[in-house]
Amino acid sequence: MHLPLPTGVIDPPRPPRLAMLGGTFDPVHLGHLRSAVELLEVLELDRVHLIPASVPPLRGEPRVSPEERLLLLRLGIGDTPGLVADPRELHREGPSYSADTLASLRKEFGVDARLVMALGHDAFLRLADWHEPERLFAMAHLVVIDRPDHEAPLSAALDALITGREVDSPDALMARPAGGLLRLALPTRMAISATEVRRRLAEGNSVRYLLPEAVEHHLLAHGLYRY
Numbered sequence: 001m002h003l004p005l006p007t008g009v010i011d012p013p014r015p016p017r018l019a020m021l022g023g024t025f026d027p028v029h030l031g032h033l034r035s036a037v038e039l040l041e042v043l044e045l046d047r048v049h050l051i052p053a054s055v056p057p058l059r060g061e062p063r064v065s066p067e068e069r070l071l072l073l074r075l076g077i078g079d080t081p082g083l084v085a086d087p088r089e090l091h092r093e094g095p096s097y098s099a100d101t102l103a104s105l106r107k108e109f110g111v112d113a114r115l116v117m118a119l120g121h122d123a124f125l126r127l128a129d130w131h132e133p134e135r136l137f138a139m140a141h142l143v144v145i146d147r148p149d150h151e152a153p154l155s156a157a158l159d160a161l162i163t164g165r166e167v168d169s170p171d172a173l174m175a176r177p178a179g180g181l182l183r184l185a186l187p188t189r190m191a192i193s194a195t196e197v198r199r200r201l202a203e204g205n206s207v208r209y210l211l212p213e214a215v216e217h218h219l220l221a222h223g224l225y226r227y
């Protein structure tokens with residue numbers, strides 16, 4: 001006697017899940033890379049695109065060229081599964097607005113993709129001053145990463161921008177393609193900043209264990225940030 005075959009509905013394929021972690025990366029350090037790996041795991045993402053800004057919109061000119069910051073990022077990522085050094089902002093003229101970068105990711109990955117823009121709490125505090133901040137939420141979710149060295153209250157303008165968007169879990173965020181806000185305390189919080197790395201290099205002090213070794217070797221071999 002034959003048992004009837006199960007007639008259950010086959011689950012539709014899971015939409016792609018990816019995050020952008022943009023930055024000046026002047027230079028990339030372990031705070032960036034460890035955060036990217038933990039984002040991948042906590043949000044169950046397919047990939048995290050680390051995207052160096054060619055012309056960072058709200059700060060002065062970086063110490064090192066976009067091409068060299070991208071090279072350092074590539075050295076830092078090495079063969080880490082799920083992390084991608086994404087050069088797309090180097091191919092645009094003018095200020096590297098995140099809204100434009102998200103539009104290009106959305107175009108590439110489609111309307112159903114779960115697209116996350118991840119940023120540290122310090123960067124989040126200035127979000128209301130960014131170019132077309134409302135458009136960011138039309139294209140992506142925002143995930144704000146706690147940083148132990150940056151804790152400050154939100155401005156009224158930022159409060160207004162995020163009202164009604166906050167969700168309390170990765171699952172709630174991933175139920176839709178865009179528009180939500182999640183604050184995350186990742187398992188490893190690192191008080192490392194590029195400012196501190198540059199300062200130590202200029203003083204001739206060690207940066208060992210603040211950066212991947214391949215990045216440290218390149219910086220030292222080429223005298224970057226020395227003066």
Ligand SMILES: Nc1ncnc2c1ncn2[C@@H]1O[C@H](COP(=O)(O)OP(=O)(O)OP(=O)(O)O)[C@@H](O)[C@H]1O
Binds near residue numbers: 121
């Ligand atoms: N240690 C860290 N932990 C979590 N997020 C971080 C950390 N360092 C930087 N970020 C976040 O990564 C993104 C890119 O950071 P950025 O390249 O400006 O590095 P930075 O260390 O903040 O640099 P700088 O000291 O030059 O301002 C930002 O959203 C920032 O908030």
Ligand SMILES: O=C(O)c1ccc[n+]([C@@H]2O[C@H](COP(=O)([O-])O)[C@@H](O)[C@H]2O)c1
Binds near residue numbers: 021023052123
């Ligand atoms: O789009 C904007 O107006 C905008 C303004 C400030 C910062 N950003 C982006 O935020 C990321 C972190 O910036 P920064 O200056 O903290 O390294 C980086 O990807 C920047 O391009 C974007």
